Amino acid sequence: MIEEKLLVSNLQSNKDKENAFRILVKEYKERLYWHIRKIVLNHDDTDDVLQNTFIKIFRNIDKFKGDSKLYTWMYRIATNESITFLNKKAKINNVTIEEVQENAINSLESDVYFEGDKIQIQLQKAIATLPQKQQLIFNMKYFENHTYEQLSEILETSVGGLKSSYHIAVKKITTYLKSNEDL
Amino acid sequence: MKEDKNTEGFNTPQNYFDDFEERLFLKISEDKLPKNNGFKIPDNYFNEVEDKIFSELNQTETNNGNKIISLFSKKTIYYAASIAACAIIVFSLFNSDKSIDDIDEILVAEIEQFIEDENISFDTYEITSMLIEDEELNLENDLFSEELLEEYLLETINDTSLFLE
Numbered sequence: 001m002i003e004e005k006l007l008v009s010n011l012q013s014n015k016d017k018e019n020a021f022r023i024l025v026k027e028y029k030e031r032l033y034w035h036i037r038k039i040v041l042n043h044d045d046t047d048d049v050l051q052n053t054f055i056k057i058f059r060n061i062d063k064f065k066g067d068s069k070l071y072t073w074m075y076r077i078a079t080n081e082s083i084t085f086l087n088k089k090a091k092i093n094n095v096t097i098e099e100v101q102e103n104a105i106n107s108l109e110s111d112v113y114f115e116g117d118k119i120q121i122q123l124q125k126a127i128a129t130l131p132q133k134q135q136l137i138f139n140m141k142y143f144e145n146h147t148y149e150q151l152s153e154i155l156e157t158s159v160g161g162l163k164s165s166y167h168i169a170v171k172k173i174t175t176y177l178k179s180n181e182d183l
Numbered sequence: 184m185k186e187d188k189n190t191e192g193f194n195t196p197q198n199y200f201d202d203f204e205e206r207l208f209l210k211i212s213e214d215k216l217p218k219n220n221g222f223k224i225p226d227n228y229f230n231e232v233e234d235k236i237f238s239e240l241n242q243t244e245t246n247n248g249n250k251i252i253s254l255f256s257k258k259t260i261y262y263a264a265s266i267a268a269c270a271i272i273v274f275s276l277f278n279s280d281k282s283i284d285d286i287d288e289i290l291v292a293e294i295e296q297f298i299e300d301e302n303i304s305f306d307t308y309e310i311t312s313m314l315i316e317d318e319e320l321n322l323e324n325d326l327f328s329e330e331l332l333e334e335y336l337l338e339t340i341n342d343t344s345l346f347l348e
Binding site: 116117 | 205213215216217219222224225228232236237239240243
């Protein structure tokens with residue numbers, strides 16, 4: 001991959017913008033997809049949010065000042081887009097965001113793009129019991145292997161705070177799984 | 184415990200041993216969790232999504248570049264409606280055979296209908312203030328002569344006690 005500074009300057013120039021954007025999409029589509037998928041759970045919704053995320057990145061790239069890393073900035077947009085999507089869905093259906101997540105988990109069993117078993121559904125249920133930020137921290141640390149330093153930039157939280165949130169999240173999830181083993 | 188002989192030159196991060204147990208137990212807990220979440224994607228999805236993103240972008244950028252004005256936008260409807268209204272007024276004024284008096288009559292009838300429909304209402308104070316302002320109006324003489332008043336009272340009041348008085 002070409003150096004980030006050059007990529008950003010190409011993205012912000014009229015001449016090279018499209019080519020640079022193609023490189024950016026190629027490089028980040030999978031990582032951002034999986035990040036979004038863990039929040040919205042369903043493939044079709046993830047597809048919508050991923051496209052919106054890249055379109056937003058394209059339109060707002062001139063506002064990127066380089067204060068943080070480019071991928072940090074993109075992850076932040078993807079996270080915001082995913083949460084905004086869930087909120088909109090909740091508003092349209094006149095339910096809470098927790099109920100939207102619960103419905104999404106209940107639909108997993110019949111989802112053709114889900115091949116997990118009972119324990120993986122239980123894991124999703126356990127994650128859904130966490131507050132929104134802890135859910136993000138858990139998913140990004142456990143499944144996406146981000147370092148605490150990277151997470152600190154993306155979520156704008158101190159490393160210490162993230163560590164303790166992650167510990168609490170793991171504890172809550174293991175407790176949930178243990179108490180729901182027979183379900 | 185005996186001092187370790189082979190640690191010279193080696194060092195550990197600060198507080199490494201203080202939270203070692205905590206990290207160890209966290210690792211043990213993590214190991215009990217499923218290693219993947221079971222999510223799948225359609226075949227060839229990541230190749231297709233690029234095309235989707237670019238076609239979506241091209242579409243929206245084209246729309247932004249050459250502004251498409253909807254024929255049925257609210258503004259257009261307002262403009263069309265106001266032009267049509269002007270045309271009707273001009274047409275009716277110049278092509279009408281009716282005299283000004285006829286128009287006045289129509290207007291009065293319309294105003295009466297408007298008031299009857301309770302689109303406008305005055306309270307008693309507003310009406311009296313309007314009557315007082317009109318100095319030429321003499322209620323007693325012009326509207327209610329003594330005969331008329333007597334006739335009205337005889338016809339409408341049924342209370343016999345009043346006659347006894």
